[in-house]
Amino acid sequence: MKSALIHTYYLFPVCLMLMFSANLMASDGSLHKLSAGKFVEKSCKNVKLQVLGAGGPEINDGLASASFLLWVNNKARVMIDAGGGSSLNFEKSAADFNDLDAILFTHFHVDHSAALPVYIKAGYFSGRSRNLMVFGPPAGGDYPSAEDFIAALFSDKESSAYPYLSDNYRQQDSTDFLIKVRSVNSNGNIWQYSLSEDISIAAIDVNHGPVPALAWRVNYRGCSISFSGDMNGNSGHLQKLADKTDLLVANNAIPQAAGRVAKKLHMTPKVIGEIAAEAQVKKLLLSHFMLRTLNTKSESMAYIKQTYLGEVILSNDLMVVSF
Template identity: 70%
Template sequence: MKLSIKNAFQGAVLILTSNSIAAFASTEQDMQSHCENISLQVLGSGGPEINDGLASASFLLWIDGKARVMVDAGGGSSLNFEKARADFNDLKAILLTHLHVDHSAALPVYIKAGYFTGRSTALPVFGPASGGDFPATEDFIYALFNDRPPGVYAYLSDNIRQQASTDFLIEPQSVEPSGDIWRHQLTADIALSAINVVHGPVPALAWRVSYKGCSVSFSGDMNGRSGNLQKLAENTDLLVANNAIAQQAGRIAKNLHMTPQTIGKIASVAKVRKLALSHFMLRSRDKKSESVDIIKQNYEGEIILTDDLGIITFQGTP
């Protein structure tokens, strides 16, 4: 299934003069030109539930026809990685928004499967620093794969420590922006940015991936109170926002996740060009239409409802 980005003001009432039509067409053409080689594929549009028919959170950014950056690695995403016909050798990095199970559980699956792909280049894994009950990303990786002392999968220790049997190494790195935007040049053309967001007591990051002037931003799980996402996602071409709760959610859920109203306000303030909703749960899945209507009270751009294996493109219908 392919979802194409169409109208920057879908659902809004427009009064267009000939000049405004020309300006709109120019904006749309500009987006197509600087994002023409990028698409985003959804490997998992669900959350932690096992009765929703969805894989847990994971996204794959395709650049020039190759799967270059994975954001989160939730359960079930590895099967969809295969269905997407992605090549593990093409990955330049895995970005983790936080270390909850539904965003990271498939990481060992990818690492073990990497042995059978012939990968030989290092794989950076970026994620949050430690906090509360959660380890730093480096310690998380070592707890999984270390053999000194033994971790959960110590038999894969040759992926974190050079040995005779090593095929490729994981390079874990914790990111601690402390309210400022953290930046990293991943390759000559791919730049990463991150900022801390509030997901209750859980250390969490929002991510932005940029390629030659085109950017895709990811909220991860967050409640929206820090004000940081709108800084990171300012003028981004696409914001993927987690829609895990409905507007009428309880206090505990709202401490962890954004309401639809919050999503709409952030997207509007950040001047996001397109908005995609994901990380659906049973409590939000059946209220998608209601959530979209609430978001539209503040945000006038196109709103895309994601599904597993759906592809978002930045040009005309493929």
């Protein structure tokens, strides 16, 4: 197969090759990166997802708040959300903060972001010198943009929460690593960014009521993991982003019988199943459990299985999902 692809490549005029984008959508929906004239074959064997926090905002559920860690070749490369309690599980996972390329925020509710200052302070003691990329949603309503969120925490203004950590914020010569922050305005389109030669990220806006929110997809050599974040499913955007993804992490924050207000913020189990089926995801991982869903897992699974026939996994803190 590889030799055939290489042979075809040399038969193509260079001008035609320039028409291809850096990321190619394969027939199975995975993004295959084209680099230096080589097609990269899909490989998930060195990719793992670890759950740092399978819970939500409650403090009586026995779970850390929402956070996930993407491992590639035994290195923790990308963190998705940084909820309270996740830093302790980061330590238990034996991850190295120096290996992190980026932190991706789905939104800035406290149960998805409260531990960020813990990681930034810990980074000082890790000896990290390279910059840390932080991505998040734009401003909207009562919620700040990713840039304003970071500034409110770490700028050198007296009004910031942690001005003593401003060395990681100021854009000047420093022996410390800097936080490089960027808001993602997708406007219903899939936004893409290359973190490194082997890892790219993609995002799209989703509907979490009045809260600006993003769903994320992380791609490594054709292998992909997608994250719904908190959302109600009304926009139809997640299906586009998570199309044929290897794993979809879906937040199961409410039961099927939830009230009208809760359904404006979160997906019901039935909606989760419909989205997973429409996107043809290979595996589904349920997370962001709350007391109202911890005790209704069997019922939720039944609703999901009405439409989605693939494997469904129930997350727990420190669980590792392999491919």
